[in-house]
Amino acid sequence: MRTYKIVIIFISALLVGGTIGFFSTGVMTSGSINQHSSYTYDPSVPSPVESLKIQTDIGKINFQYNTSNLAHLATVDVDIKISGLFMEGKDYTAFFNPETEWWPLENEFYLKVLPDIWFDPSYWFKSYDITINVTLRTDITYDITAIVNVGSIEMTTANGVDLNILDMQTITGSINFVSKENTNFLGNFNLVTTTGSLTMVSLENSTFESAFDLSTVTGSLDLTACMSNFTQGMNLETITGSLNTLLTSCVLGDDLIGSVTTGSIELNMDDTAYTNDSELNLMTTTGSITLDIGHTNDIGANITSTIQTITGSINIIYNDEVANVGAQFGSSTTLGSINYVYLPAEFSRVSDVITSMNYNDPYINSYAFTCTVTTGSIDVAASSTV
Secondary structure, three states: OHHHHHHHHHHHHHHHHHHHHHHHHHHHOOEEEEEEEEEEEOOOOOOOEEEEEEEEEEEEEEEEEOOOOOOOOEEEEEEEEEEEOOOOOOOHHHOEEEOOOOOOOOOEEEEEEOOOOOOOHHHOOOEEEEEEEEEEOOOOEEEEEEEEEEEEEEEEOOOOOEEEEEEEEEEEEEEEEEEOOOOEEOOOEEEEEEEOOEEEEEOOOOEEOOOEEEEEEEOOEEEEEEOOEEOOOEEEEEEEEEEEEEEEOOEEOOOEEEEEEEEEEEEEEEOOEEOOOEEEEEEEEEOOEEEEEEEOOOOOOOEEEEEEEEEOOEEEEEEEOOOOEEEEEEEEEEEOOEEEEOOOOOEEEEOOEEEEOOOOOOOOEEEEEEEEEEEOOEEEEEEEOO
């Protein structure tokens, strides 16, 4: 028994001593690797629309426009910082591999993370700080594809620039996009996050001439647009999370579709105009829907709206201040309540349908709302100038 105890003490001492020695060595060889690299894009045969694809396994991609003359059609500046234990004697190529330098006629940049080496302790304790700055020219129209596996994408356009196709995706991380005044998007506009938040701001006179799609799988989606033109409407989707949209004096040329599987929808529309008869559809499986609509101007078309949730609540605030806009609300719930707040001088009620007094006037444009809840409540506060 005594020999057994001695062996245990001896092994324990070796383990403790080895652990102390291991971490002491790691600390003594700790540090950070800093690497800056620059790449330029100058095709020998310029195109009316230049296509760029920027991809990284980890880090932040930041798109920015030049504030002074830029000699190249695009530049990419990569800043890599790797910190941790056991870094002595290593450089960034032990962890990363740029797929290619930007030679003429090549328009893709891919920063790849190399596979971890399990027996190398420098991989066990590392941390990354990666930024890829992409500088664009204001006089060039681009197709842009950006993909980040873990990290974020940020972009702010410049006043008055043209962009063609825009496709940005993150697997784990966020997208933050700002469309500045008078930006024109000629092709499809698509922002997607799998796990993370998506935030977009569209400022005055931004125009989206093709499909406009924003989607998240798990996370929040926030869209704020002011005096922007969505020629082909918009499609907004979140699987698990919240969908928050604020439209002020915007123009829609087609349907607005907002859907959430588990979570909430909040849509505020102030003086939204339409160029074609369209649909305004909001749907959740489990969660609440809040819709706030206000009008001081004609809406320009007739709008059919389906507001639906399986388990949750619907809350609508509607107010038009012009006589040539009307509205009708029809509601149904399997288990729950229906509550209308309105003035009899403005709306009439038959069963669970309220109709503004000017709704059937053939010379005005109107909303037709159908609200459906399986389990939950429907609340509508409506006012109308008739």
